[in-house]
Every structure is written in structure tokens, then in C-alpha cells.
Amino acid sequence: MRHRTDYRVLPFSDDTSAVFITGSHRLLLAPAATAERLESGVDSLLPEERRAWDRLRTEAGIGDEANRTRLRNSALSDGADFAVNVNLTNVCNLACAYCFAEGGDYGRITEAMGEHSIGWIFDFVRRRAAPGRRVRFEFFGGEPLANAGVIRKICERARDLAEREGTEFVHRISTNLTLLPQGVEELFRDHRFIVSVSIDGGRRVQDANRPSKNGRGSYDRIVRNLTRLRRACGDDITLVARMTIATAEPTLTENVLDLWRLDLFDYFQIYPGVYPVDRDTKVPVALTLGDRKLSEPRDVRYINHFLQPGVAEQFRDFLLHYPNLFSPENRFKGVLEYERTVQMITEGATALAFCSGGRTYYTHSPDGSISPCHRLVGDRSFDVGTGPEGITREHPEWRRTVDEHPVCGACWARYLCGGGCRQENHVATGDLNDLNRESCQYQLMLAEEVIRMLARSAADYRERSRARYDDLFVSCGRPVVPNGRRPLDPAADHRPFRVLC
């Protein structure tokens, strides 16, 4: 077994380190001196440590090859719901500071989705969703509530189908929530929507990052609409704060606390912003604003905010405080990406891929195209089908396993991460399967810091129910299956190691 390939030692205090086992997702605690020897390799362990390690390996299935087989033999439908991203319109009323960097797809789709697409979408579901699989609609844009009529029609048709054939549907929307057309509260309540709201922090941050196209701030309108929705829908909706972090001040912790104090959100999602700077990687990006194209594609230098000096420290600081956010006085239930990672460790589960793009997740757009990824919409070379015909070409490039990748295949975090975002790879390297090193660094940091947080955490945090995470479309629907690790005898002596999960 090799350090950084088959296990990872992560010091988190002066006297104790976390030891994460790649194959089984077991998390151990070890005295610092033992962990230091383990970092040099298992052959450096003292004889009694080596005996305990080998015992653990036998009893817990440490170091087995089960995941490689599991990934190779898995069906596309394993581990995630079938999901259709419904790209309703390119129209958006905000002018977010970093919008141009989100893949440049805005401006390529020039119309709103018409009702004729609804039949195509339901035909697609009928042909592609595995029998008995739950189906999720992801309403997306532009600002999808600018085309609320089509959302309503899809929900009504889904309800009919659910009553006739028993298919279970989940509805989720990504919205800036500056618009709340008449009847939307009832629609969300009746169909138990998951409402993912783009909001980056308190008023100062939100108004600077996400102003209206007329230059006015958006914070007050959004909070007013959030309050209205929560009052009208109670617990029948799930509200998610979708935060993009792109400024050093206020800190990540302060931004989260500003929203947490509102006590309106059930979950948070926290994304690193990507924005232009004067150095680092060059990529061809067309500058667009809503439906207006501001420039032809040109080389723009961009950077992932989490890799800026001091931001990793902010992230670590936030994770130190993170377990304290769970309080009986607040409806907060977690940051989705962190909790999904924790779930894979506490319950013993393996990611079959980074996301469900090109597996069980497709985007239907107003121009009738079908894309494996919502961020690649409009780039015809990535289209894999059309509304009337369904899938028209195979796309194996979306289905390579993490084990087949020359870099990811030797990464200790491979069965947590699944191999990185293919669209971000394409932006950085021009190839879906050639790693975007910055995104990879971020994924590694996320895995390391969440493991440290878990290693420090109390039992009541580790034992929280995480049953809903299959429902919530975390990380573009990362497909996750149980890894079949053997339960350990709680009375067994593994000293100097302590098995945490």
C-alpha cells in the first residue's frame, strides 16, 4: 500500500493524525509518531503497529480491489436519479460580476423554451430513465422564473404521470429569486420544490457581486422573496443558498454567518468564484452579459478564487466552526458538498464518477439540443442528441472511470472525488479528460479539510442522518453506491489506531 495512493495521513493536532483509507473509506485516528512513520510507508511502522495495521486491513477489507471492479461493472443508472436539466431561457435580469466565466454559454441560446419541447422531454424520460428510477427536473437558465409557464406545465404533466404510472418526480430550480411571478409560491409548495437560490452573503457582498442590470442591488429583493416563500410554503419547500465566493473580505465564515442568521435556508452550497486576473492560465472566453455578446472569443486569464493567497486558510477556519452551525434554533442542515463527502466516509460509499453528466443527466435547451452538461450548452460539438430524436450519438468520453485516468487513477481521494469536472477540464486544457489542475487542487483541499473536520468532530455530528443527500443533486448528481465494506467488531483492539468511521 502506498501513501497518497492507497491511504492518506492528515495531521490535525499536535498529537493526533487522521488516516483515511482509499479503498474502504475507513477513517482512523493515529498518534502523531505512528502517523509520521505511516507517511513514509507501511514498512516503516514498528512491529506492533504493523500487526495492528495488517489486522485492520484483513478485518476491514483495507486495500482491496473491489472499487475498481465496482466502477468497471456498474450500470449507468447506478447511484443517481435520472435527471433532466431544463434550460428554460437565456434571459437573466442580473449582471453578476463573474458571469462571463461560467462557461460562456449565455448568448449562444437566443430563445426561450417553447411548449413543444415539453413532449420531447417526457419522451426522453420514458426512453432513457431506468424502470422505477426517480426522475428529477432541474429548472435552469438564465433566470428560469422568466419562463414560469413552461415550468408549471412540466410539473402538471409530471403529476399526471406519477398518478398514472407511479414514477416519482423531484423538482429543483436554480434561481436568483429576484422575480416571484404570480402563483409561484403555490407551485413550489404543491410540488415540494428544492429551491436553490444564488446569493453570495450579506447585502454588501451580494449587491457588489450580483447587481441588477440597471446597477441596483439585488439583496433586499431576494430576502423579501425568500421570506415570502418560507411563509407561504413552510417546510414543504427546501431552500438552498448557492454561494459563489469571490472576495477576500468579508471572510467565508462571515458571509455564511450572514445568511445563516436569516434562518431561512436548509442547506448551503459553496462554490469558488472564477474570475479574470492578470496572470495564470489563458483560455478563450467570449465576454457576454445576459443575452448580449460583449466580445468575440479571446484569451482571458482566469483564476479559481480558492487558490488565491489566504483563501485556503479562510476555508480551514470555516470548517473549524462548521459543526457549530448545527443548532436546534436554526434550520441549517449542512453544506451539501461537505455532507456528501462525510456521508461517503461515515456510511462507506464510493463515487462512480464525478458527476452524472452524460450518464443519467442531460440538458435540454430551447434550440432542441441535448447536451451532457449544462455548462457546455450551445457548443454544438458536445451535443449528443436532439429533442425529437433523443440521443443520437454515443459519448464514451463522458464515461471513463477514475481508475482509467493516468493521474486520478493513482490519487488517494479518487473514490470520493470521482475524477474532476469535465467541463472545467475542457476550459483549461481543451480536452474533457485532461485534468484542470486548479480544479483538482480545489477537490483535494476539499477532501482533506472535510476529513480533518470529521476527525475532530463529536459523535453526534458523525451520526446525523444523511438520508436526503441522494435527493438533493449534490455535485451535478455525483453517483454514489455503498462500497460493501465489512462492519468492524466494536470491541476489537486496533491500538495504536482508533477506528472513527
Ligand code: SF4
Ligand atoms: S480530479 Fe484531482 S482530486 Fe479528483 S480524483 Fe483526480 S487527481 Fe484526485
Ligand code: SF4
Ligand atoms: S460536474 Fe462539470 S461536467 Fe459534470 S455536469 Fe457539472 S459542470 Fe458539467
